[in-house]
Amino acid sequence: MSSTLLERTRALHEEIERSERLVSKDFHAEAKGHASRLAQNHRVLQCVEGIRKRSRELLEIYADEDGSRKDEVEGMAPAGDRVFSVFYERLKEARDYHRKHPGLELPSVDQEEEAFLQTTPAVDFSGEEANGRFLDLHIFHRTFTNSQKFGKKDVTYLDFLSTFSDLGLVPRHSKVNREYKAYVEDLVAYLAEFHRKSQPLAGLSDPLAAAEKEFRGKWERGEVVGWEDRGLGTSGDRTQAVVNLEDFETAADLEAVGADKIKEALVALGLKAGGSLAQKADRLMQTKGKSLGELDRKLFAKGGKPARDEQDARRRQELSEAVALSETKIGVLLGLMESTLSDTRRQVEKKATSTYEELVADMAELEEQEGGGRAGDDGGGGADDDEDEDDIVYNPKNLPLGFDGKPIPYWLYKLHGLNQEFKCEICGNFSYWGRRAFEKHFKEARHLHGMRCLGIPNTKEFGEVTKIDEANALWEAIKKKKQESRFVQEEDEEFEDAQGNVFKRKNYLDLQRQGLL
Template identity: 70%
Template sequence: MSSTLLERTRALHEEIERSERLVAKDFHTDAKSHTSRLAQNHRVFQCVDGIRKRSRDLLTIYDDEDGSRKDELEGMAAENQEVYSLFYERLKEARDYHRRHPDLELASVDKDEEEFLKSRPRVDFSGEEAQGRFLDLHDVHRSFTNAPKFGNKDLSYLDFLGMFCDFRSIPKPSKLNQEYKAYLEDLDEYLVGFYGRSQPLASLGAPLAAVEKEFDEMWERGEVEDWEDKGLGASTSQVKDNPKLIDLEDFESAGDLEAVGGDRIKEALVALGLKAGGSLSQKAERLMATKGKALEELDRKLFAKGKKPVRNAEEAQRRLSLSKAIALLECRIRALMQLMEKTLSDTKKQVEKKATSTYEELVADMEELQDRGQGDDQGGDGTDNEDDENDNIIYNPLNIPVGFDGKPIPYWLYKLHGLNQEFKCEICGNFSYWGRRAFEKHFNEARHLHGMKCLGIPNSKIFSEVTKIDEAYALWENMKKKNSAVGFTQDEDEEFEDADGNVYNKKTYIDLQRQGLL
């Protein structure tokens, strides 16, 4: 039985070396399409995972806690046995071992290395995820819209994609419940699983561990965004020395406090977590009720929703643990979305495209995905022609603008709108505008306005079509000269009125008066 231990050690080393050779050989092949890269990464992950497991087995053998390896080595070095008899005895034991274990090859790869390198490991993706290209948050969105405490039933899926990781949009009082925590746990679980399926060679262990460590430090200091009060609501320790408060010792009654002003009283009430509505006298009375009292002693009806202080240590501990768990989940989800920022952007574009597509276009896209999936299953060569066409750069020698579908617009449309005509604006830093429409529109855009502002020239309609800096300066100087020359002249601009109500300038009025006509 002892010889099987050394044979197992030898087999493990061999399997590790073979896995390393397969990884190097697989990476030597250039995977051009998304599907091919994904399959390659999962094959490599299988090999790496096998190396990790076999390395653990080897460490257990070399630790030799039961002493079996030591006994075997001592038995092989025994001098009381003949060399040949010992050799044939070990050979017989090795053959018996291999006879009992015929499948000592790599469990994660096929015996034929070429066949393994052509294989495509099965990875479960939904139709919306499109082999790891997009996120599928429909279930999470449904949970959010159906949540009565924190959700919004009128929120569309596209709007949800734009706000689901912005947790500040949800009021904190709506978060302090188990339903919201379960929602965050489902979202976190999906994002971790999707990241592992779409990027199998990337590890989330170190990034998430760093996030949790930073979170613990910030939580102790009370610096976690939107959780500075740790979910405990208003408390005396957190409002003490707040510059927004009013020193009530300087006032004898609520009437004296009204002299401070409604806005200042409201600011102090908000800082204390109290209700800030009502008339000036009501707000003053509410604030004066806190004079000489701790917040915990006040009537809970005076506090705004979600700002009520805790009454006992048990309630405080329960709320604190729930708040910390929720805040940590929010930080984890933010960190995950930073890693998958491009995937989220692509998902939004895909949802917008589907929303503006006709039924026929949607059916065609589905058929294309099905054909592509069948081609992946039947291909087996690590290449995907359809994916290559989709992922590679489209041949566009004329630099024709790209349409909504990601392909160049028709050439006749390109010529019709004059997009082949280039207009340069020196004021905009020699920026090029293609087409007359874009050129005319840019005179009211931020780039041109900034350029005119840098020149010290007001951007008026008079400067439309002016793109040269020298021409703009010349026109501006000419305008200033005309404005200075056209001033007020008493003879021409001073008006006089006769007895009949007729209006004349000063020069005409005096001439008519001298002639006796007035």
């Protein structure tokens, strides 16, 4: 009877103990610097995965479904004169087992364990990611700017980094297509893989599974923000990018938008776009809060699609659910990597304001730090580099950092007015430092989102307005002024008689009925 099963059990327990000892030793040594911490985490992950693998094999052995372990244990206690012969048989089998498996996966002596603790596992990062310090979203930026369905042209990479996480800025009607679905799914895959490589010990399965479970419940109840209709859609999804009908109560109010905008919205819905301004506005207001299938067929232009069949609606709903789930996962992943995203923005901004020589110097310094950290593992020469990397910069006034990573001079700080704080209540009482940043923020995503939540268009009339009460009051005044200046046919239309006299419509019709004209 073979004793290899018991010997394999003993070896697995021994390897697990070695792995645990390696993890304890690795964490006992303080890792200084980003590169050292990353290498330490990947070494620990390698040990943990080895423990999991061996533990699963041990569970199968102890389950003993085929009864081989039980037979082997019973064979270890022979009776009579066979005690010594069985002992030497077991010894021979053990020697044969070790002859066939001469090496273990983990080091077996102190010197080899120390060598293992000094290794740097190879992790595949791009040059832009700088060994896991920053995100590399250039490919998604190109996809966004080149897309004609959901993207925008002339968006810089820095602006994209500031707005891509707010997926609510993309109109709903631009999301329900396979191009956008592929975009968000690829973004989820990249962020998850980057998180796995840069934070190997921080598991993702639990937070993503919890987020997906919560999403499924909200989706069935119609509580997912922006997808309350579960993707079935209303006509407002297509018109919102042109005219937001929620801002208007009557067709007469809608006329203030202008004939061109109303026609564009009608064309987007596939409706008839002819007639007078009043007719166009009335036709568009009939679509408010309704799906395309609920509209009268007579409103549609030739070739328009008055309704979707049930199969098309089901496909749209499934596509919408997949897109909304991917957006939820993106929010979870970016929440876990919030500091990495902010570091990426600062790095891109720093590159934009640096000369070529400064960029080359920064790259050389970064390579020296990374190389010094690895060399220090062997000879101890990289300890100073790691300590320099983690040195805390003395910055009591919280000044912005320059291209060299040090605070800018205080006189330059005051010259640009960066000591002046401007708060915007519409942006959630967010503070902007310096007049330039304050003026620029009125066109940024945070302020646009705040205005959209208030139901107010972000036009030039609302420049410099930061209070919610002031914005609402100004919007009411603008609507009242538009109402007063609106053309009323009964009062403003004029008629001319044969002698050239001009009358109001009402007066002209009264005189005509009396036969005085």
